[in-house]
Amino acid sequence: MPRVLSGIQPTGDVHLGNYLGAIRQWVEHQHHHDAYFCVVDLHALTVPRDPAHLRARTLETAQLLLAAGLDPSVCTLFVQSHRHEHAELAWVLQCVASIGELRRMTQFKDKAAREGEEAARVGLFTYPVLQAADILLYQADHVPVGDEQRQHLELCRDLAERFNHRYGEVFTVPEATVPAVGARIMDLQVPTMKMSKSSESPQGTISILDDPEVVTRKIKRAVTDTEAEVRYDPKDKPGVSNLLTILAAATGRSVEDAAAGYTQYGPLKADTAEAVVELLAPVRARYRELEVEKDAAAILAQGAAKAASVAAPTVTRAREAVGLLPRA
Numbered sequence: 401m402p403r404v405l406s407g408i409q410p411t412g413d414v415h416l417g418n419y420l421g422a423i424r425q426w427v428e429h430q431h432h433h434d435a436y437f438c439v440v441d442l443h444a445l446t447v448p449r450d451p452a453h454l455r456a457r458t459l460e461t462a463q464l465l466l467a468a469g470l471d472p473s474v475c476t477l478f479v480q481s482h483r484h485e486h487a488e489l490a491w492v493l494q495c496v497a498s499i500g501e502l503r504r505m506t507q508f509k510d511k512a513a514r515e516g517e518e519a520a521r522v523g524l525f526t527y528p529v530l531q532a533a534d535i536l537l538y539q540a541d542h543v544p545v546g547d548e549q550r551q552h553l554e555l556c557r558d559l560a561e562r563f564n565h566r567y568g569e570v571f572t573v574p575e576a577t578v579p580a581v582g583a584r585i586m587d588l589q590v591p592t593m594k595m596s597k598s599s600e601s602p603q604g605t606i607s608i609l610d611d612p613e614v615v616t617r618k619i620k621r622a623v624t625d626t627e628a629e630v631r632y633d634p635k636d637k638p639g640v641s642n643l644l645t646i647l648a649a650a651t652g653r654s655v656e657d658a659a660a661g662y663t664q665y666g667p668l669k670a671d672t673a674e675a676v677v678e679l680l681a682p683v684r685a686r687y688r689e690l691e692v693e694k695d696a697a698a699i700l701a702q703g704a705a706k707a708a709s710v711a712a713p714t715v716t717r718a719r720e721a722v723g724l725l726p727r728a
């Protein structure tokens with residue numbers, strides 16, 4: 401079976417963009433892949449966080465993934481920091497990556513620009529190398545992610561190829577799997593910015609646990625434009641195009657099909673809201689049903705143990721390849 405791995409940061413409320421861009425694909429993939437999914441708590445340390453909050457969010461994010469449909473009897477769900485191999489391989493790969501290629505990462509440039517690069521943590525800079533370690537440890541063939549992760553996946557492939565070339569074949573070179581529709585859901589209030597867990601735009605972000613009334617209100621108040629023409633044109637009409645993308649992704653159609661028949665924004669918003677409410681209803685219901693807290697911790701412990709069976713041999717091979725003295 402081909403192997404799949406992906407991760408999500410425990411940095412805030414899981415939102416519709418995470419669901420349509422990534423999680424929904426994970427739920428699908430788990431049935432025909434050897435599938436590994438992790439809550440990437442080490443990645444969350446790259447910007448300042450409250451420790452108690454991070455701890456709580458890590459468990460809650462795992463619970464949400466279970467509610468969204470990840471099934472621990474068919475996939476491996478774990479917390480990144482519970483496997484020390486991630487940090488260990490990340491170091492080795494930091495000695496393969498160059499400063500120049502990391503400097504070109506747009507996510508680093510954007511995030512570092514917010515506080516000024518001087519004060520940005522070194523971990524924010526090396527973040528994509530840790531991500532590459534996550535992927536390469538499991539010899540993943542496919543990595544289902546949203547659109548903004550393409551560049552990190554390219555870097556991961558480059559590092560795998562460079563390592564294999566320099567030290568011998570150790571790593572599978574992975575491919576990004578990005579959905580055709582829904583890979584980049586935009587903020588409903590600022591449709592030129594991607595919907596994000598860590599943005600300060602509660603009205604622009606739909607949490608996957610939002611009440612149906614809240615979802616409906618947010619979509620009805622979504623920023624559009626004054627033209628009153630329903631047409632998919634992300635450059636000139638980012639708000640309307642985002643609604644069409646959401647409607648299309650939620651109902652499994654192309655954006656063109658989704659746009660057909662609408663002449664006004666009101667009905668488009670009403671139907672989009674209805675489709676999203678319907679899409680998220682099972683996730684909300686399951687989140688409430690789950691005897692969450694205890695179960696999730698046990699599932700994560702099992703997941704970490706299962707992850708070791710793939711991660712540990714990979715690290716051993718990588719250590720040997722670069723010339724680290726074998727452990728006694």
Ligand code: ATP
Nearest residue numbers: 409411417421422545546583584585595596597598
């Ligand atoms: P943060 O704001 O803390 O960076 P995030 O919302 O970008 O968080 P991540 O945990 O970094 O979420 O990403 C988890 C997955 O969700 C990734 O595969 C990412 O590509 C995808 N994703 C994130 N935001 C969107 C979005 N707006 N549209 C589609 N996919 C998204």
Ligand code: LTN
Nearest residue numbers: 405406407408440443531534535
């Ligand atoms: N950087 C990713 C999260 C992430 C990830 C991974 C995704 C960390 N490690 C490994 C896929 C595979 C993001 O979505 N911001």
